[in-house]
Amino acid sequence: MPETGQFTPDDLDAYFRRIGRPGARRADVETLRDVHLAHIRAIPFENIDPVRGTAPSxxxxxxxxxxxxxxxxxxxxxxxxxxxxxxxxxxFRVTGLGARVVVGAERFEDRPRTHMALLVEAPGDPQPYLADVGFGAPGALLEPVPLTPGAEFRGAGRRHRLVHAPHRGPLKLWVLEAYGPEKEPEDGPAPVPGAWQAQYAFTLEPFEHADYEVINWHVATNPRSPFSRRPYVQRVTSDRHLLLDGSRLTETRADGTVTERELTGEAETRRVLDEEFGIAVPEGTTLPA
Structure with a gap:
């Protein structure tokens, strides 16, 4: 999966300052876990460029x-x-993967492969890992998980597992599942029990940079894409998950407490993006409600 350009030593220094991790830089699993979690907690998920009508570079x-x-x-x-x-x-050795986001889907085949994930291998370690710092959903990985079917993995307070699912192709279909916590009832007398929920499905077919360029353009510019129509912004910290979907701001605390509110207009949206998400919205951007 060749990139358009390479990172310089100054770029890497700036990256590690950005994620707040000044420690050792080794190609081992401990470093992979640490950098993965630090990246997610430092750099927000956002789609402001597609909302502006631009495909990100x-x-x-x-x-x-x-x-x-x-x-x-x-x-x-x-x-x-x-x-x-x-x-x-x-x-590290890194292979790009293409995944179908299947949250809420009845049939996996009904969803296109529009998500990018990574298969990561460390020198001298026979165990490959699924890594993903770019899944904008509450069921996202916070730490990489070994590519092992059936076992449950707990990382930074979240529970995940990988399972195999039947499909028509010659390659095994892997499904990342997240465990949804028990929920308080809306009408009934008892809590709704937690359950494993499919997040995305993928095979180990390698995707190249050119593949992502095409998918990136489609997702960013297609008028039917959810990413081109409204702001979708996420930030994860050690004690909360913050999500802005259009004008609705949802905060989920580590203890499971959820609060929601509607933002009152573009001025408040800009303020929340700046103060809560750490995002400087480009000048001239119009944020739809």
Whole structure:
């Protein structure tokens, strides 16, 4: 999965300052976990460029300028292209994957492969890992998980597992599942029990940079794409998950407490993006409600 350009030592220094991780830079699983979690907590998920009618650049220099040196975030292609470049510079082997987002889908085949994920291998370690710092959903990975079917993995307070699902192709279909917590009832007398929920499905077919360029353009510019119509912004910290979907702001605390409110207009949306998400909205941007 060649990139458009490579990261310089100065770029890597800036990246590690951005994610707040000044520690050792080794190609081992401990470093992979640490950098993965630090990246997600430092750089927000956002789709402001598609809302502005622009397909984000996936060139290395542009990713560094926007996500690392600028007060911006990005969506899956930007996050995972940046992360893949950093991991390669550290000595990891990285393969790009294409996934179908299947949250709420009755049939996996009804969803296109529009999500980017990563298969990561460390030198001398036979165990590959699924890594993904760009899935804008509450069921996203916070830490990479071993590519092992059936086992449950707990990372930074979230529970995940990988399972196989039947499909027509010659390659095994992997499904990332997240465990949804028990919920308080809306009308009934008892809590709604938690359950495993499919997040996305993928095979191990390698995707190249050119593949992501095409999908990136389609998702950013197609008028039917949810990313081109309204702001969708996410930030994860150690004690909360913050989500802005259009004008609705949802905060989920570590104890499961959820609060929601509607933002009153574009001025408040800009303020929340700046103060709560750490995003500087480009001048001339109109944010739809």
């Amino acid at each position: 996936l060139a290395a220099a542009d990713l560094i300028a926007k996500l690392v040196r600028g007060r911006r975030g990005g969506y899956c292609y930007e996050h995972n292209t940046l992360f893949a470049g950093v991991l390669r510079a550290l000595g």
